[in-house]
Amino acid sequence: MSLKRTILGLALSLAPLLPAGQPVWAEVHEVDQVIDLAAMTPEEVYRFEPNYLWIEPGDSINFLNSTGNHTVTAIEGMWPEGADFVNIEHQPLAEVTFDVPGVYGFRCKVHGRHGMYALVVVGSPEANMERLELTKVSALGKRIFAGLIETMNEDWAKRTE
Ligand SMILES: [Cu+2]
Numbered sequence: 594m595s596l597k598r599t600i601l602g603l604a605l606s607l608a609p610l611l612p613a614g615q616p617v618w619a620e621v622h623e624v625d626q627v628i629d630l631a632a633m634t635p636e637e638v639y640r641f642e643p644n645y646l647w648i649e650p651g652d653s654i655n656f657l658n659s660t661g662n663h664t665v666t667a668i669e670g671m672w673p674e675g676a677d678f679v680n681i682e683h684q685p686l687a688e689v690t691f692d693v694p695g696v697y698g699f700r701c702k703v704h705g706r707h708g709m710y711a712l713v714v715v716g717s718p719e720a721n722m723e724r725l726e727l728t729k730v731s732a733l734g735k736r737i738f739a740g741l742i743e744t745m746n747e748d749w750a751k752r753t754e
Contacts, residue, residue, distance in 0.1 A: 619651040621688070624711065626656065626663035626701060636708035636733065639663075641699065644711040645741050647748055653690040654713070656681055663709070664702040665689075670726025671698025671738075673715075695720035696745065698738065700730070708733045712741040718749055 625642040632638045639661075648654065656665045658681075665687065667678040673695025681687045682702075691697070694716035701709035710730070725742070727735050 619653065619690075620648065621653045621655060622646060622648055623655050623657055624665075624713075626658045626661070626665065626709075628661035636737070639701065639704035639707045639709040641701070641709065641711035644737075645713075645744050646711075647714045647745075648691060648716075650692050650694055650716045651690070652715070653688050656684075656687045656689065658683070658685055658687075662703060664700075666700050666702050668698035668700055668710075669729050671696065671712075671721075671730075673697070673720045691715045693720075696722055696725060698725070698730075700734065705734065706731060708737050710734050710737050710741070712738065712745060714745055714748070718745055722749075 624646065626640075627642050628639055630638060632640075646654070658665075662683045664683065665679055665681040667680065672678065673693045676691070676693035676695065676697070679689055679697075679699070681689075691713070692715075695714075696718045697713040697715065699711040699713070703709075722745075725738075727738055730738060
């Protein structure tokens with residue numbers, strides 16, 4: 594068998610191992626939902642870990658839900674147009690692929706009142722960064738998102754300089 598054929602054969606035999614419909618370079622990230630009784634501040638007891646993440650279109654996030662019962666719920670007004678709402682409830686592991694660029698806001702329906710929120714940027718925040726609506730979020734949530742949005746703006750400035 595020629596080297597060319599061997600390489601082609603190898604590529605074809607590996608193809609079924611790749612997730613269908615995802616580009617080969619797509620990454621799988623992890624976001625955990627935790628209850629951490631050793632946390633230093635009350636709003637860190639119930640949290641997404643990390644609660645801020647910048648990924649690329651086509652990437653996936655595995656929501657791990659390692660301790661306690663949580664939800665991973667899309668926040669209306671903090672979601673790019675055309676992207677499917679995420680609504681994961683009390684599931685040990687859920688993988689979500691993000692194709693639509695923009696800013697995504699998440700809350701846990703059980704612990705939102707304790708500040709369990711997260712922000713994910715896919716590719717670029719441009720699509721909806723000027724139109725983020727925090728009307729559905731509590732005062733604590735608004736404070737947490739203000740910090741996360743500031744981090745995002747700093748990141749965005751670095752990436753576009
Ligand atoms: Cu929770």
